[in-house]
Amino acid sequence: MPGRAGRPGRPARPSRRAPPRTCPTRAPVDAPAYRIHSCIVSAADLDRPGRRRAATVERLLDAALETFAEVGFAAATVEDVCRRGGFTRGAFYSSFRTKDELFAALYARETSRELARVEQQLAGIEAEDDPIAAAVARCLDTFRADRTWVLVHTEYALHAARHPEAAAALREHTGAVRARVARLVEDATARVGLRLTVPAEHLARMLLALHDGVVVSQVTDSATDTAAAGTDLERTALLLLLRSAVSG
Template identity: 40%
Template sequence: MPKGVTRRRPQTRARLLESALAAFAELGFHATSIEEICDRAGYTRGAFYSNFASKDELFFALFDENAEKVLERFERAATEIDPSATWQQQIATVLAAAGPGDRNWYLTSMEFSLHAIRDPRAAAILAEHDAKLRAALTGIVAGIFDRFGLALTIDPDLFARLVVAIREGGRAQSYVEPDRLGLGELERLFLPMVLEAVSTTD
């Protein structure tokens, strides 16, 4: 491959990912064609297929990109929590952290999850990516627990699954009724109770 093309490839890939996420959020994962993504990005189908084998593969690249941003947000929130709050409130605040691009990703990931439920192959790959994200999340939570001399009394992976369930369920309701339920409100309200129930002095 010519050197010029090689240097442009990361930029091309990033532009395709950005355009795909916007299209998925606006039109839906299934309704968005590869042509639509390419048109928005200003590239040809050849550029798409030189970076991704399919829309599914592109989605998982978006998943990994978003997971990195989410974990960075959690880690940053963990260093900025209010020391005057209770440890339960501090941890809940970290787990409720939201970002400006959350809505587009939520719309895209929820639709893909429905697709994966119907497609065992997609489900298996999604489960692998979910597991890596949960493992990283439990690592962050474990660090905060250590700071307070605490330990979970349940399987950390199950705890991470519960946190994800509360976050995703809460966001669904917040996006439907933004004037009634703020983003992260359910996490900040109920996770302290959950944390109290599943933790003990280490």
Template identity: 70%
Template structure:
């Protein structure tokens, strides 16, 4: 075993600890809410002591920032993978929606946790500032993803890619919230079908004739 291997061990252990803390935090926030969840609750679920928590994060809000980065990065990576080769589809718009719906369905727990944190941020200026910074970075990356997919597919957007990114995000988040258990008459399959229809209509309205080629 080399010196480098010995030096890498603490880094791997810390990374594993952080991942388990984030997993525990997501489950705890989804179960009892961000405000009600305590550091002790998160540590208990993850099998850690308070010391393990504070060796990685100063506050619960800082942990949420790391959770935001992880979950949104995962979602974007899934979407990017699913949009690969979209230009070869006969109907890129319908294909994009169908491919990405699996990602949208997978992140519903995260959407609920994020929505509750937004309410927390509305009452706490420091949390609001941090959330705005995280959201701005996500918006930039989502805008680039949409713009790249449009370019590869040879279509022109009728509105800026950044505006379309905001509309898609709002539509998805609203769909999740409006179809919580007991919040409406639709079951999960019906809610997914409705979201599919809304996204297809939105994207068809957002693209015009194929971009001219040189």
């Protein structure tokens, strides 16, 4: 109706509408970003919970390795691992359901690190005059018996021998390791122009059995000369095994 809007003497009401919500843009210009509820969130921000969880898992694995080596897998409790790592039981169970599942993750991490080092050492052996001797020397110079991991791995193998479910899981893990070793052997053999005379998986099984036997004997005898003798023995055995398993 005309006239109402312009009544004199009545001040205009202040608006009760809240100002639009804003969110600071923390992402740098060149960072990938995603618009969520009218806010700009960097990819790094979105990934932060994942990074925190990964860091928690790594610390739990470190604590488990030390705890299992010190008191044994069977005697160690979840509380022991949490205490050493500075975590609550809740933090443990948000990542692992059981102690065996924790060991499975530890096994995967340790063997993956070892195999990555093997792959690195095998790079470029085709340029060597004697690639087999070079491969053996490089790997043995890189690897030293890690007493902590050998203790944990050996004790878990004994645990698995008495517990069928643990044995099945360990067979699956070791089978994956053998398959990766077999692929490394096949690749290295092809690169140096040689041919395997035995199945790659059989050779991988023999290589791992030889290595495991030597490192166990090394960690059970702390004498330096005995450890050196063990390395020399492994070097000789590896050379004999590999030379007999390939042909030109």
